[in-house]
Amino acid sequence: KNVAPPGEDTSGPCNHMLYLSKDLGKTFTLVINYVVQFSWGDVSQKQQDRIYFTHFTQKTGDQPKLYAWSKDVDFAMIDEGTSRTKSVSTGVVGGNKFLVSNGFIFVAKVKDSSAQTVTMMVSANGGMSFNAARLPTELDEKSYTILDTSEGAVMLHVNHGDKEKQVGNVYISDAGGYRFTLSLANNVRGTSGDCEFDKVLSLEGVYIANYKDVLQTGEKAGDSQESKAEEAEDADEDLEQSASEGTAVDQRRAPRSKGKEESIARTVISFDKGGVWSYLKPPKVDSVGQKIDCPEDKCWLHLHGVTNFRNYAPFYSTENAVGIIMGTGNVGPYLRFEQDQTNTFLSRDGGLTWVEGH
Secondary structure: OOOOOOOOOOOOOOEEEEEOOOOOOOEEEEEEEOEEEEEEHHHHHHHOEEEEEEEEOOOOOOOOOOOOOOOOOEEEEEEEOOOOOOOOEEEOOOEEEEEEOEEEEEEEEEEEEOEEEEEEEEOOOOOOOOHHHHHHHHOOOOEEEEEEOOOOOOEEEEEEOOOOEEEEEEEEEOOOOOOOEEEEEEEEEEEOOOOOOOOOOOOOEEEEEEEEEEEEOOOOOOOOOOOOOOOOHHHOHEEEEEEEOHHHHHHHOOOOOOEEEEEEEEEEEEEEOOOOOOEEEEOEEEEOOOOOOOOHHEEEEEOOHHHHOOOOOOEOOOOOOOOEEEEEEEEEEOOOOOOOHOOOEEOOOOOOOOOOOO
């Protein structure tokens, strides 16, 4: 804040000021003040000299902190990076946050500041025009996580505002990037927006995700295999419960009232870019060759995701190791969090089959 190049006045209101240097840092030119976020343009759109940014339109007094969606913040752009010779062009009025990725520009536009709802605006032509994302549901949209844009379509996680369940729906777009269909409901998300959804980097169209299923007390885990996804487990939140409530393990073992819903997390994989999801095929034997005791009708492999990274490593892949996926989890009807139930698992064929590590 108010940190300017030597020789420039730093007195006045406290605000974020964006400067540009074209001579390796010898001199700087002011681009815009009261800035919230900024990014270079997309090289694939030949916009390497364009700067995208969001900024407060009221440029008086100290800059407020953007702790909530605000109608006073706009998404804008400027070419060649200097407001002294080029004019600022507003792209989305009320655009608070944005992402430039693989030819797409995503902007979260305030829909209702009092209800804290937003609309996703998408451009596939370098910001020349924006289209509102068309989702197949009429649920409120509170925030977004762009999961993947690497294959000519957009995998989008939408937080519809259920704070207790900490879940969201995953949607996949067409080539235009703004017409969406539901891919996976109730994907697990963390409080910071991290989602238990990941692309297998060495293969096209392969994704692994965790979702929450809901069982009634007395149901056998696995009875609702056909229920694609109803709710997602927020592992981090469970593990941070107060001592008076006990640990996540204690809470799961505690007696529950009759008919009360029990939330469980399960892992699924898609081999066709989110079109169809299926459970992971478990190994038949453990790392020392002993048969795994698990009824066939409720026996799958489940892996921990990123929201529980402080306790267990999330599922992992790399572009340089084709077909290799690693993760920590368990075999059974749903994901377990006890240490004595958690092991390391490896797939060498892109998630088709798995073995337990030793």
